Amino acid sequence: MELSLWGQIGALIGAALGYLNFRVIIGILEPRLRATDKSGTAEERGSFERKIVLLRRIFFTFEVVVLGAVGYFVGSLFGG
Numbered sequence: 715m716e717l718s719l720w721g722q723i724g725a726l727i728g729a730a731l732g733y734l735n736f737r738v739i740i741g742i743l744e745p746r747l748r749a750t751d752k753s754g755t756a757e758e759r760g761s762f763e764r765k766i767v768l769l770r771r772i773f774f775t776f777e778v779v780v781l782g783a784v785g786y787f788v789g790s791l792f793g794g
Contacts, residue, residue, distance in 0.1 A: 720789040720792065720793020723789050724786050724787070724793070725782045725783070725785045727789070728781040728782045728783070731781055731785070732781030732782060733778055735777055735781070736774050736777040740770060
């Protein structure tokens with residue numbers, strides 16, 4: 715299977731847009747989540763931080779991979 719040049723360009727643009735979208739949404743979402751932190755002990759704070767890190771990783775992967783794949787499909791579709 716040969717990857718088309720237009721598909722690769724579309725994937726690059728899609729991944730870049732996914733990264734920008736990730737930065738904007740996490741920039742809005744993370745401070746609001748941190749404001750809801752009601753942890754009293756260090757163990758609870760650590761658990762809360764691990765959940766935020768997990769959310770960031772899942773969201774980053776989803777944004778970059780999915781939008782990269784969509785970008786590849788759109789680039790292949792329009793570029794030939």
